[in-house]
Amino acid sequence: xxxxxxxxxxxxxxxxxxxxxxxxxxxxxxxxxxxxxxxxxxxxxxxxxxxxxxxxxxxxxxxxxxxxxxxxxxxxxxxxxxxxxxxxxxxxxxxxxxxxxxxxxxxxxxxxxxxxxxxxxxxxxxxxxxxxxxxxxxxxxxxxxxxxxxxxxxxxxxxxxxxxxxxxxxxxxxxxxxxxxxxxxxxxxxxxxxxxxxxxxxxxxxxxxxxxxxxxxxxxxxxxxxxxxxxxxxxxxxxxxx
Amino acid sequence: xxxxxxxxxxxxxxxxxxxxxxxxxxxxxxxxxxxxxxxxxxxxxxxxxxxxxxxxxxxxxxxxxxxxxxxxxxxxxxxxxxxxxxxxxxxxxxxxxxxxxxxxxxxxxxxxxxxxxxxxxxxxxxxxxxxxxxxxxxxxxxxxxxxxxxxxxxxxxxxxxxxxxxxxxxxxxxxxxxxxxxxxxxxxxxxxxxxxxxxxxxxxxxxxxxxxxxxxx
Numbered sequence: 327x328x329x330x331x332x333x334x335x336x337x338x339x340x341x342x343x344x345x346x347x348x349x350x351x352x353x354x355x356x357x358x359x360x361x362x363x364x365x366x367x368x369x370x371x372x373x374x375x376x377x378x379x380x381x382x383x384x385x386x387x388x389x390x391x392x393x394x395x396x397x398x399x400x401x402x403x404x405x406x407x408x409x410x411x412x413x414x415x416x417x418x419x420x421x422x423x424x425x426x427x428x429x430x431x432x433x434x435x436x437x438x439x440x441x442x443x444x445x446x447x448x449x450x451x452x453x454x455x456x457x458x459x460x461x462x463x464x465x466x467x468x469x470x471x472x473x474x475x476x477x478x479x480x481x482x483x484x485x486x487x488x489x490x491x492x493x494x495x496x497x498x499x500x501x502x503x504x505x506x507x508x509x510x511x512x513x514x515x516x517x518x519x520x521x522x523x524x525x526x527x528x529x530x531x532x533x534x535x536x537x538x539x540x541x542x543x544x545x546x547x548x549x550x551x552x553x554x555x556x557x558x559x560x561x562x563x564x565x566x567x568x
Numbered sequence: 569x570x571x572x573x574x575x576x577x578x579x580x581x582x583x584x585x586x587x588x589x590x591x592x593x594x595x596x597x598x599x600x601x602x603x604x605x606x607x608x609x610x611x612x613x614x615x616x617x618x619x620x621x622x623x624x625x626x627x628x629x630x631x632x633x634x635x636x637x638x639x640x641x642x643x644x645x646x647x648x649x650x651x652x653x654x655x656x657x658x659x660x661x662x663x664x665x666x667x668x669x670x671x672x673x674x675x676x677x678x679x680x681x682x683x684x685x686x687x688x689x690x691x692x693x694x695x696x697x698x699x700x701x702x703x704x705x706x707x708x709x710x711x712x713x714x715x716x717x718x719x720x721x722x723x724x725x726x727x728x729x730x731x732x733x734x735x736x737x738x739x740x741x742x743x744x745x746x747x748x749x750x751x752x753x754x755x756x757x758x759x760x761x762x763x764x765x766x767x768x769x770x771x772x773x774x775x776x777x778x779x780x781x782x783x784x785x
Binding site: 402406409420 | 683684686687688689690692693694697701702706709
């Protein structure tokens with residue numbers, strides 16, 4: 327079985343407000359999947375459920391053979407398999423760029439100081455920021471901070487990476503530099519699931535696009551689906567974006 | 569004329585400052601240890617632990633320090649534990665300080681953005697690692713001004729130890745005043761000494777606070 331992430335009939339409510347109403351999809355190894363949809367369609371929640379930042383009410387979620395919906399799930403193991411990057415970067419402000427990456431390598435992966443440092447520089451090189459290793463997050467642009475966040479996640483060598491609207495806080499130019507890093511990752515065969523508003527990027531790069539509407543998977547297809555929407559909801563969504 | 573204020577009196581007052589400092593340090597160090605434990609209990613995922621800590625904080629914050637001193641000093645002696653005044657005062661101040669510091673620090677920890685916790689946990693750091701390596705180092709910046717501010721309170725509150733006979737600055741002033749009866753001069757001096765101890769700390773706390781605000785702007 328090659329599905330790395332598998333959601334099956336997932337239901338989730340916040341109080342009396344249902345957010346996910348029977349969401350099912352799979353992400354195969356090496357696939358890049360873009361989840362699009364209006365605010366409140368449940369796409370970010372679905373992503374957060376996969377890394378168990380939210381618990382679900384019904385259904386099953388499986389990541390690399392780990393049952394995420396199991397109340398006794400080994401979170402440590404799960405999160406070694408899953409990397410996640412947030413819209414707000416969430417770098418540790420008191421640590422340098424390098425130490426942001428070194429921290430988990432040292433304390434979770436138990437690497438030696440030298441090993442961790444070497445690995446940190448390698449992933450920073452990969453996102454084009456090796457020269458910023460000694461800078462503090464507040465000294466970087468939003469785009470640079472987001473690339474560091476990607477590097478930090480990448481350094482843990484996850485099997486799948488989740489991206490939660492990672493460019494939504496950035497201007498077009500900074501968005502471009504972050505998307506290029508993600509493009510490289512995809513080219514390297516990383517399994518990626520991203521929630522995004524970057525339609526052009528989704529169309530060009532994603533193996534499949536999932537359109538979510540009102541807590542359900544409304545339409546699934548490849549890049550051409552954006553030119554030829556099958557449902558009036560997706561058509562309306564795409565038109566509003568123009 | 570009962571007698572004049574001499575250099576011997578002044579020297580006695582200055583020496584007694586030492587004991588005020590010792591008692592303050594004792595209260596602060598022990599109170600910090602206790603306060604840290606209270607803070608941990610307050611943010612614990614275990615409900616009963618959070619509840620217990622909350623009851624402790626509310627109970628202590630609702631009792632005058634003077635009464636705590638009486639309970640420890642006189643209360644213990646009834647049961648045959650004759651503790652020296654310094655120990656009793658240190659113990660009472662520790663109990664008092666830990667309740668306040670625990671509450672102050674809990675506030676600082678909880679003021680840290682939740683996404684910082686999430687980011688750390690998503691890197692597989694354990695809860696304790698997250699607290700120790702990510703949250704506390706950042707919360708410390710926030711905690712320093714109110715902590716130093718509270719230290720000023722502690723220094724002033726050590727004067728209450730005079731009522732159980734511990735000779736610190738205030739008690740030394742009383743002793744001198746009893747023999748020369750010049751309360752305005754003697755207690756004026758005592759007050760001035762407290763001010764000299766506290767004022768630099770208050771200023772320090774204030775300057776840190778304004779620096780912090782610049783960072784937040």
